[in-house]
Amino acid sequence: MRIAVCIKQVPETKSVKMDPETRTVIRQGVQSIINPLDLYAVEAALELKERYGAQVTAVSMGPPQAVSALKEAVAMGIDEAVLVSDRAFAGSDTWATSHILAGALKKLGAFDLILCGERATDGDTGQVGPETAAALDLPVITYVNHIHELRDGILKVSRLVEGGTEKLSMRLPGVLTVVKEIGEPRLPTFRGKLKAKGLEIPTFTLETLQLDKNRIGLKGSPTRVVKIFQPEIVRSCEMLPAETEEQTVKAVDSMLAFLEDKAV
Amino acid sequence: MNNIWILAEQDAGQIKSVSYELLTRGRKLAEKSGRKLCAMVFGHNIFEDGLNGLIARGAERVVAVEAPELAHFLVEPYAACTLELINKYRPEIILAAAGTTGRTLMPYVAMTANTGLTADCTELDIEDGTGLLLQTRPAIGGNIMATIKCPERRPQMSTVRPKSTPQSPRQEGRTGEIIRLQAPAEVNKTRVFYDGFEPGTEEMNLQDAERIVVVGRGIKKAENIKLARELADLLGAALGASREVVDRGWLSYPHQIGLSGKTVTPKLYIGLGVSGAIQHLAGMQTSERIIAINKDPEAQIFHVADFGIVGDLFDVLPVLIEKLKKGEKIC
Numbered sequence A: 001m002r003i004a005v006c007i008k009q010v011p012e013t014k015s016v017k018m019d020p021e022t023r024t025v026i027r028q029g030v031q032s033i034i035n036p037l038d039l040y041a042v043e044a045a046l047e048l049k050e051r052y053g054a055q056v057t058a059v060s061m062g063p064p065q066a067v068s069a070l071k072e073a074v075a076m077g078i079d080e081a082v083l084v085s086d087r088a089f090a091g092s093d094t095w096a097t098s099h100i101l102a103g104a105l106k107k108l109g110a111f112d113l114i115l116c117g118e119r120a121t122d123g124d125t126g127q128v129g130p131e132t133a134a135a136l137d138l139p140v141i142t143y144v145n146h147i148h149e150l151r152d153g154i155l156k157v158s159r160l161v162e163g164g165t166e167k168l169s170m171r172l173p174g175v176l177t178v179v180k181e182i183g184e185p186r187l188p189t190f191r192g193k194l195k196a197k198g199l200e201i202p203t204f205t206l207e208t209l210q211l212d213k214n215r216i217g218l219k220g221s222p223t224r225v226v227k228i229f230q231p232e233i234v235r236s237c238e239m240l241p242a243e244t245e246e247q248t249v250k251a252v253d254s255m256l257a258f259l260e261d262k263a264v
Numbered sequence B: 001m002n003n004i005w006i007l008a009e010q011d012a013g014q015i016k017s018v019s020y021e022l023l024t025r026g027r028k029l030a031e032k033s034g035r036k037l038c039a040m041v042f043g044h045n046i047f048e049d050g051l052n053g054l055i056a057r058g059a060e061r062v063v064a065v066e067a068p069e070l071a072h073f074l075v076e077p078y079a080a081c082t083l084e085l086i087n088k089y090r091p092e093i094i095l096a097a098a099g100t101t102g103r104t105l106m107p108y109v110a111m112t113a114n115t116g117l118t119a120d121c122t123e124l125d126i127e128d129g130t131g132l133l134l135q136t137r138p139a140i141g142g143n144i145m146a147t148i149k150c151p152e153r154r155p156q157m158s159t160v161r162p163k164s165t166p167q168s169p170r171q172e173g174r175t176g177e178i179i180r181l182q183a184p185a186e187v188n189k190t191r192v193f194y195d196g197f198e199p200g201t202e203e204m205n206l207q208d209a210e211r212i213v214v215v216g217r218g219i220k221k222a223e224n225i226k227l228a229r230e231l232a233d234l235l236g237a238a239l240g241a242s243r244e245v246v247d248r249g250w251l252s253y254p255h256q257i258g259l260s261g262k263t264v265t266p267k268l269y270i271g272l273g274v275s276g277a278i279q280h281l282a283g284m285q286t287s288e289r290i291i292a293i294n295k296d297p298e299a300q301i302f303h304v305a306d307f308g309i310v311g312d313l314f315d316v317l318p319v320l321i322e323k324l325k326k327g328e329k330i331c
Ligand SMILES: Cc1cc2nc3c(=O)[nH]c(=O)nc-3n(C[C@H](O)[C@H](O)[C@H](O)COP(=O)(O)OP(=O)(O)OC[C@H]3O[C@@H](n4cnc5c(N)ncnc54)[C@H](O)[C@@H]3O)c2cc1C
Pocket: A014, B215, B216, B217, B218, B219, B241, B242, B243, B244, B245, B256, B257, B258, B259, B260, B261, B262, B272, B273, B274, B275, B276, B277, B278, B279, B280, B283, B293, B294, B295, B296, B299, B311, B312, B313, B314
């Protein structure tokens, strides 16, 4: 079986800061990490590899430094990795990104299964998985929290939906996006790290993929970000003390009145 | 032609209430742009009442596509129906709820229809002059907001965050057209099959809960969780936790809210002894109303709260629980 895992390099959310004057995101000194939610997709791929045997390929589209995210995946046990990188890809929205990723996956040959994270922590859209599936004309199951079994080319899974879990089967090839409940990602191994260090990671460029220039990058993206701003903190907290018994009763009464008043 | 459409959802033939939130959004856009509001719904044996309800709550036209294959959401049959309606009616805008269905179907459709999609919008408006849809959404864990347009390609598509707007009320006397369409032949070309559903436990449903009581390290020990649970039960709320509480094993991981846990947007969040670390805020700061009980007046949580009690939660909770038990102002 051949499995592909799509991983994205993102800025570490914890360190995202806004410049209060210019109201733009400060990018300087922000560390890049592998999208934490993609580690679960890597884990799912490695578990499938252990259970059924598989060759696992990690694919990432991004600037040259995204190689470090791919190496991290290799250190966890992924077999091979490909970077998809070209200046012409910059500014791609989810539609264009999916178009490019689909191009790279096609170029790599037929996969039985493609795994994505639930969403990337920077864009927060969760659209690239299903869009890539559509671009490849493959079926997709999202929010997968458990992979039950693979038999005769049919994969049985559960997915988390509102109010419970849904059980589904999929005839492979297909795409899954996975959530955290799929299983705690393993740590890189020493052997994996050594392998990652020595591994030559090929880069697919526009030239390699031969994509239509009107379907990639900013130009090929249907959406435009017209404004970025920091949410106004409009909440002004009414604070009541509860030091004495009397104060406590009063505070609780006000809280109940607040609930009533705001009808929540 | 070129109208505003919503994707209404059904479950066992009943229209889901999240559809009425989309009608609220859609009405505003329809009125501002002088277009009609239409609803599409896919299912099997959808109740007539529900379709009439969509009209009564603001749709001018409802198109229902029915087939046994559409009883449960499956991406390919649903996409085939949506694409058929896009070809037939050429919608200007399509809105879907940003739940597990909309967030799967809409990207699948957007890719095939060669158009843009904005995820999880919390604000929608029509731009003066251009008439374009302005889609505003939080990104990077709610740290920034972005406004996005889809200037050229059609339809303009958004998924809309559930519970970010009230449901459109029934107005008797509203009229509209209900069209029942035969499903396109492709609906039976699915490669995904539905095998069943299991209802979830409390912590699994944290993200759907309208009210959440969250415990932080201030609860001090596992035995005290029952106090919080009692409050949660009285309020009909689900129970959540900070990472400190989960790390200590006082509640299990699925209860965790924040950067490395769940993102929640309930109508009401009540934090008990939660400090409001940035990683926790990332998962809850877009809650509609936030109440905090913490003995430290400097605690970060008060910066995002609407109402705060500065005091010992072990003094406050018994009084609160007592009053709620007596039925005082339970809403
Ligand atoms: C990479 C990373 C990811 C993380 N992800 C998450 C995450 O997803 N979710 C999350 O929650 N955290 C996360 N954290 C941890 C986070 O930084 C905080 O440590 C955590 O949120 C603090 O939990 P707390 O508020 O319960 O505890 P504390 O910060 O210890 O706060 C306890 C609060 O209780 C108050 N208190 C104590 N006793 C009483 C009393 N008797 N009555 C009233 N108030 C009282 C105190 O004043 C204090 O404000 C993450 C951290 C890292 C580094």
